[in-house]
Amino acid sequence: MSLPPNFVRNITAFGPAGAQWLELLPALLDNCARRWDLTLLPAFPNLSFNYVANAVRADGTGVVLKIGPPMGDMRDERAALRAYDGRGAVRLLASDDARNVMLLERLTPGETLTGMASEARDAEATAIAADVMRRLWRPAPPDHDFPTVAEWGEGFTKMRARFGGGVGPFPQAITEEAEALFADLLATSDAPVLLHGDLHHDNILSSGDTWLAIDPKGLVGEPAYEVGAMLRNLWEDRHTHADPGRLLSRRAHQLADALGLNPARVKGWAMAQAVLSAWWTVEDGGDYWQSTFDLAHLLREIPI
Template sequence: MFHSNIISIYGEKGKAWLNELPRLVSAISSKLDLRDLIEVTNLTYNYVLSGFHGDNPIILKLGLDNEALNREAFALKCFKGGGAVKVLAEDDGMLLLERAVSGTSLKSYFPTNENESIEIVCKVMQRLHQANIPVAHNFPHIKDWLTALDRDWPIPDAYLKKARELKNQLLQSPASDALLHGDLHHDNILQNGNDWMVIDPKGVIGEPAYEVAALIRNPMPELLNHADATTIIHNRITRFSEPLGIPAKRILDWCFVQAVLAWIWSIEDGCDTSYFEQLTKIFDKILNHDKQ
């Protein structure tokens, strides 16, 4: 998946970078005095290795999107003390990060410990969203991401129209802005001792209700492969509402909007869109049922 993603997005530049990776890793490892580097599983758009700097467990992350990596590092620094891993070093296309230990992800709680996982995520969100939005920053606003919905896409008109209408309604009555993680799902919440830490923030400004949807549509593809996927999704929407003080309808509306947005991003990246097509249908069904 990792190699196909890189080539799909970056073409010949991606192929050249993939071929260059062993040399890059060796040079960085030597320069930063890293040891015991091991490639992590489930690579997607960045090359990630775990290892040690002295006796300290670290993560080395390499990627072609320098802007995204810089924004990730800035977001992690803004979240400092709020449950995010520390940035130890950074350079163009490279981040050296603190590694959570044991590093078990919240995905291990699916599907048997659903309610406990929701409690954990609520606490994580509340800590993260206490971070101050820096006066000078390059974080996009969710409004910037959502402009993609206003263009034409090979997506059924009814879904696009509904996503646009809901997006406009939500943006016209926003809650207070916070610095959001932007991709807060199971694989990005890791156990660190007796606590939980986040990794891989996108860094985006917006209302906290926007943050919930990523968790609700994950883990991929395990959620939609579960026989009771729709029930699980509906239960999550209900259970997130009370502790976060967010109306369930608002969470559901954001879930639908983001499912269509993720569908668009998959089209842009040349990736398989089937997961987000299924998600959109499920959220649409719940929306229609709740109207009755």
């Protein structure tokens, strides 16, 4: 079977276990096709760490098959989709948890919100994102096993341990400011809800006359935390905007107003998350974190 080279590189980077999974993937696909009576279509061209492809059920219904390698557990995503049950998010139709397989409804036309993220239409895209957030957020199940914002914030502790108590290659002043801000926001958080955890333009798709989220991380924390991803996303396209600081400020105020959030908390979470995201990049072996700090500096300065 033909797989995108980048996908193959990502999976084989896991070592022998990744290479073995790629060898077993055709048999796993055949098992899914027989189990759910599917006609499998070619894989999506932009695969990263999961195999994703459209498929058709025997009754002609279009679905999406998503298979993750064993080293990339999708447990929290499955649990979040079950909790959402189609309200604001794509519906989980079936799953094989042991094999890390999900069968999802296919969203049509399935265009991402990215196509509406030009400066001229950014307010429209932001309003759609706010509506999706409102539909997603709900009290976390009482017996949930989702990660929490506090647990994600432990990345700062791991960073310190990695660099002998320091901040390594990161700019010290803003890194320490973000670290302190994260702790303060966490200590003063509103009541937690079930968050998507990575809700940005590429994870919001059109479905008929509405929009739905895909690929939830499944995270428990205060609502204002969710907004950070929408502010950080498309940062690499900032040079196409005449004034990216003004765009970020307008987006932050619009989301805060639409969702009844404190704009200062929205801005603070976004800035702290940007620095934490830079650490995650280094933790995963990447070296492309510098632009994330450019964003953190800009977020710190935008008027709120």
